[in-house]
Amino acid sequence: MDLTYGLVTGILFGIFLQRSEVLRYDKQLGALRLRDMTIVKFMLSTVVVGMVGVYLLVDLELAKLSVKPLVLGGNITGGLAFGLGWGLLGYCPGTSLGALGEGRWDALWGILGSLCGAALYAEAYPAMKVTLLTWGDFGKVTLPRLLGVNHWVVIVPMVAGALLLFRWFERKGL
Amino acid sequence: MNARDTVNPGRKPWSPYVGGALSGLLVVASVWVTGKYFGASTTFVRSAGFVERVFSPEHVAALDYFVKEAPKVDWQWMFVAGIFVGALLASLASGTFRWQAVPPGWAERFGPSRPRRGVAAFCGGVLAMFGARLADGCPSGHGLSGSLQLAASGFVALACFFAGGLVTAYILYRGR
Numbered sequence: 001m002d003l004t005y006g007l008v009t010g011i012l013f014g015i016f017l018q019r020s021e022v023l024r025y026d027k028q029l030g031a032l033r034l035r036d037m038t039i040v041k042f043m044l045s046t047v048v049v050g051m052v053g054v055y056l057l058v059d060l061e062l063a064k065l066s067v068k069p070l071v072l073g074g075n076i077t078g079g080l081a082f083g084l085g086w087g088l089l090g091y092c093p094g095t096s097l098g099a100l101g102e103g104r105w106d107a108l109w110g111i112l113g114s115l116c117g118a119a120l121y122a123e124a125y126p127a128m129k130v131t132l133l134t135w136g137d138f139g140k141v142t143l144p145r146l147l148g149v150n151h152w153v154v155i156v157p158m159v160a161g162a163l164l165l166f167r168w169f170e171r172k173g174l
Numbered sequence: 175m176n177a178r179d180t181v182n183p184g185r186k187p188w189s190p191y192v193g194g195a196l197s198g199l200l201v202v203a204s205v206w207v208t209g210k211y212f213g214a215s216t217t218f219v220r221s222a223g224f225v226e227r228v229f230s231p232e233h234v235a236a237l238d239y240f241v242k243e244a245p246k247v248d249w250q251w252m253f254v255a256g257i258f259v260g261a262l263l264a265s266l267a268s269g270t271f272r273w274q275a276v277p278p279g280w281a282e283r284f285g286p287s288r289p290r291r292g293v294a295a296f297c298g299g300v301l302a303m304f305g306a307r308l309a310d311g312c313p314s315g316h317g318l319s320g321s322l323q324l325a326a327s328g329f330v331a332l333a334c335f336f337a338g339g340l341v342t343a344y345i346l347y348r349g350r
Contacts, residue, residue, distance in 0.1 A: 002208060002210075002248070002249045002252075003247065003248075003249065003252045004252075005204070005207065005208045005210070005249065006210070006248070006249035006250065006251070006252030006253040006256065007252040007253070007255065007256045007259075008256065009200060009204050009210075009212075009253055009256060010252060010253035010254060010255060010256015010257045010258075010259070010260060011256040011257075011259050011260035011263070012200055012256075012260060013197055013200060013212070013253070013256065013257055013260060014256060014257040014258065014259060014260020014261040014262075014263075014264065015260040015261070015263065015264040016188075016193040016194075016196050016197045016200070016260075017193065017197075017257065017260075017261060018260065018261040018264035018265050018268075018270070019187060019188040019193055019264050019268065020187060020188045020189070020190045020192070020193030020194070021187045021190075022190065022193065023261060024277065025277035025279060025280060026277055026278060026279035029279055029280075029343055029347070030279075031339075032336070032339040032340055032342070032343035033343045033344075033347055034340075038190045039190070041190040041191055041194060042190040042191075042193055042194035042197070043194065043313070043317060043318065044194065045190065045191045045192075045193075045194025045195045045197075045198060046194045046195070046197040046198040046201065046318055046322070047198070047317075047318060047321050047322045048195075048198065049194075049195045049197075049198025049199060049201075049202070050197075050198040050201040050202055050318065050319075050322035051321075051322040051323075051324070053198065053199065053201070053202030053205075054201070054202055054205055054322060054323060055324075057202065057205060057206055062206060063205045063206055063209065064209065065323050066209075066211050066319075066323070067320075067323055067325040067327070068310050068311055068315070068316065068320055068325055068327045068328070069310070069327060070325070070326040070327040070330065071310070071327070072330070074308050074309055074310055075309050075310070075316075075327050075330045075331045075334065076309075076330065076334055077305075077308060077309075078304075078305045078306065078307070078308030078309025078310070078331070078334075079305065079309045079316075079330065079331040079332075079333070079334025079335050079337075079338065080305070080334045080337060080338040081301055081302075081304060081305025081308060081309075081338065082301075082302050082303075082305030082306045082309055082312065082331075082334070082335050082338060083305070083334060083335045083336060083337055083338015083339040083340070083341070083342070084301055084302075084305070084338040084339070084341060084342050085297075085298045085299065085300065085301030085302030085303070085304075085305055085338075085342075086298065086302045086335065086338065086339045086342070087298070087338065087339040087340075087341065087342025087343045087345075087346065088294050088295070088297060088298030088301070088302075088342055088346070089294075089295050089298030089299050089302055090277065090280070090295070090298070091295075092214075092302070092312055092313045092314070093214040093215045093217075093218060093254075093302070093303065093306060093312045093313075093314070094212075094214035094254060094257055094312065094313070094314045095257075096299070097214075097254055097255070097257045097258040097261075098257045098258060098260070098261035099261070100258060100261075101257070101258040101259065101260070101261030101262035101265065102261045102262065102264075102265035102270065102271055102272070103265065103271045103272045103273045103274055104272065104274050104277065105273065105274065105275060106274070106275055106276060106277065106280075106288075106291050106292065106295050107295070109291075109292040109293075109295035109296040109299065110295040110296065110298060110299035110302075111299065112296060112299065113295065113296035113297060113298065113299020113300040113302075113303070114218050114299040114300070114302065114303035115218055115221060115222045115225065115303075116222075116296075116299070116300050116303075117218075117299060117300040117301065117302065117303030117304040117305075117306075117307070118215075118218040118219045118221070118222040118303050118304075118307060119222040119225075119226060120300065120304055121219070121239065121303070121304050121307040121308065122219065122222065122223070122237050122239035122240055123237070124304075125237070125238055125239040126238055128308060129238075132308065133308075138326065140325075141325075141326045141327075142323065142324045142325055142326060143324040143325075143326055143329070144324055146326060151324060154324055155324070166191070
């Protein structure tokens, strides 16, 4: 049953990504060159709606959070490495499959590279586990817990901030 | 914006705010119904495990990381496959499907060479996925799912994704 839900969710997400033109190399590089904020608008809209909805579910005890641990050594070095590669590829792991789906088949080279990257990481993992992944390990923390406040105290300003940012994007024609 | 996009452009795109908000509702529904948050990069580990297992099953069985993320088809694997199917259906239905070996923006800067684009995309993929696994997530797992849960790791990773991406884009497109 999980597999069917996964497929249906993926298909819907693929449709939303494709129709918003978020899958394209030119759009992803547009954001990284600070010229076209399409992908940032898409991501932030997802985050804002998801944030409010998921925390409502959590408050109503209908869902649980699934937070990844904050490990600065891994998050920062891995995040920067990801970004450097992303700028070259112009697709991210999820959107590379979507880009292939809409016929942009240069994504296939990226997918093959990604499989090699994953295999390489499996080789490197024992070394990472005793080095980078031990640096700055704070466990599964959320922003409200770090600040010691209720989650809505963080969510409301974030939503407001996103809306202001959207208004600024539209004014600047980004 | 670009002249080339106006040549037989197919149906008009959605506003990214609408597509993004619908995706937000989709995350909420998914979390409600199945408890699953979006993610994509673990699927590449599982798939790499599948491929490697064909050649060297003992080696795969001996690697800690393939024990942690075993080669199997799970919710996320189907989700990632679904993104491919959804994009294919939507692009065909809207007349925006293009069989394209080199993205227009890339071609404008680096020329129409397919091998050049292929090598860059491959190397970018290796580095991006190594980084995503080290960071424990990609723009789906950290960027969307992490930050919408207000996870500290999500915000840190997302900031680093963009920082790295800005550097590469600056180097590649400097002065353009």
